[in-house]
Amino acid sequence: MDKNVITKKKQPTAIRRVQIKNAVLTILTEKGINQLSWKNIAKECSLSEGAIYRHFKSQDAILQSIIIDYKESLLQRLKEITLSKESAEKRLDKFICTQFTHLNKNKGLNLLIFSQASYSNSELLLSTLKPIFNLQKKYLCKIIMDGIIEGVWCKTISPEALSELYMGIPLSINIEADFNNSQPKDYTYCREVQSFILKILSK
Amino acid sequence: MAKTKQVRLSTQERKIQIKENILSIIFNEGMQKLSTRYLAQKIGISEGALFRHYPSKRAMIEGIIQDVSDELIEELKIIASLNEAATSRLEKYICFTINYLFEKKGITLLLFTEASYKNEAGLKQVMSSIYKSQKHYFAKIILDGIAEGIWDENINVDHLTSLYMGIPVTMNIETILHLETFNHNEFCKQMEYFILKVLAK
Numbered sequence: 060m061d062k063n064v065i066t067k068k069k070q071p072t073a074i075r076r077v078q079i080k081n082a083v084l085t086i087l088t089e090k091g092i093n094q095l096s097w098k099n100i101a102k103e104c105s106l107s108e109g110a111i112y113r114h115f116k117s118q119d120a121i122l123q124s125i126i127i128d129y130k131e132s133l134l135q136r137l138k139e140i141t142l143s144k145e146s147a148e149k150r151l152d153k154f155i156c157t158q159f160t161h162l163n164k165n166k167g168l169n170l171l172i173f174s175q176a177s178y179s180n181s182e183l184l185l186s187t188l189k190p191i192f193n194l195q196k197k198y199l200c201k202i203i204m205d206g207i208i209e210g211v212w213c214k215t216i217s218p219e220a221l222s223e224l225y226m227g228i229p230l231s232i233n234i235e236a237d238f239n240n241s242q243p244k245d246y247t248y249c250r251e252v253q254s255f256i257l258k259i260l261s262k
Numbered sequence: 263m264a265k266t267k268q269v270r271l272s273t274q275e276r277k278i279q280i281k282e283n284i285l286s287i288i289f290n291e292g293m294q295k296l297s298t299r300y301l302a303q304k305i306g307i308s309e310g311a312l313f314r315h316y317p318s319k320r321a322m323i324e325g326i327i328q329d330v331s332d333e334l335i336e337e338l339k340i341i342a343s344l345n346e347a348a349t350s351r352l353e354k355y356i357c358f359t360i361n362y363l364f365e366k367k368g369i370t371l372l373l374f375t376e377a378s379y380k381n382e383a384g385l386k387q388v389m390s391s392i393y394k395s396q397k398h399y400f401a402k403i404i405l406d407g408i409a410e411g412i413w414d415e416n417i418n419v420d421h422l423t424s425l426y427m428g429i430p431v432t433m434n435i436e437t438i439l440h441l442e443t444f445n446h447n448e449f450c451k452q453m454e455y456f457i458l459k460v461l462a463k
Contacts, residue, residue: 177371177438180292189439220452223436227428234431235424238390251421259459 147206
């Protein structure tokens with residue numbers, strides 16, 4: 060093979076997929092979801108639309124792959140926290156702060172993808188998102204139940220309902236930041252949320 | 263002609279019907295499906311008839327957002343200023359909001375997907391003002407309760423208000439993902455109980 064002919068180095072599939080996903084993430088967080096088109100993705104990662112299509116058959120498939128990455132990085136960590144041997148209060152603290160730190164880093168990515176999923180009523184995206192929401196709720200419920208069993212928290216609290224209240228917080232923070240064109244509330248807010256949750260849980 | 267004549271609705275009724283159908287499409291089929299052609303077909307009128315009531319799709323969406331201002335925000339303003347104890351106003355406030363958003367499923371979705379999609383300044387401003395009004399009247403009730411001496415004065419009202427604003431959002435997600443098991447009356451009671459517990463001295 061004549062090496063001089065090759066102008067662009069062929070990258071392995073895994074690397075290409077990461078490049079494409081990063082391009083989509085950049086568009087989502089910097090330009091907004093309405094700028095997400097094949098043309099813009101191709102421009103952002105300097106590939107042809109055809110080349111992208113070889114790796115992902117639809118834009119939803121790219122978003123789905125991003126959600127799965129998110130799931131693996133955050134949910135794995137939340138699971139470890141939930142199942143660790145520490146006291147429920149300690150785990151709750153780590154759970155909330157891990158999630159908020161992640162949220163700050165990802166600039167409301169989850170909300171964007173949720174918007175996209177509901178905008179297009181995409182079965183693929185909704186069915187990928189559903190277990191993520193459910194798992195986060197499930198882990199939090201477990202920590203709360205453990206604390207109730209340990210005898211440190213109020214036993215009349217419904218762990219499911221409290222988890223639902225909690226799940227809305229990161230989302231409303233993002234919406235607010237979007238309206239104000241500002242960064243989401245910072246790290247100290249996670250302490251505040253934690254103190255609210257602990258007060259609700261107190262006997 | 264064999265064709266049965268369609269019952270003629272008043273302009274007002276027709277407008278309500280159009281808006282209800284838009285929300286139903288948004289909630290059940292997704293915003294992307296919302297075209298005037300599809301909407302007209304779903305209602306069973308011509309697109310031309312649709313445009314006699316609203317000049318554009320955008321005008322229909324604005325009509326819905328205006329309803330939120332008139333029906334939800336106005337009512338919340340009244341509740342917040344009632345001559346009643348803060349606890350009673352808080353209960354009414356939370357339950358009215360949840361019932362309204364549950365009855366009009368699709369509203370929350372419309373409000374926040376439009377916000378993230380359209381970087382249209384005008385629309386975004388109206389939505390931002392709806393959001394801020396909800397926060398503002400909620401904060402007023404909390405401050406009144408603290409002044410009455412019944413609630414904890416060390417609570418950061420701004421942060422509690424942000425916590426409260428997560429409730430409609432989480433409800434929206436619950437209704438999209440688990441509509442079959444979601445009970446909005448129970449949800450409302452639980453949320454009210456949590457807020458009161460945060461506020462307790």
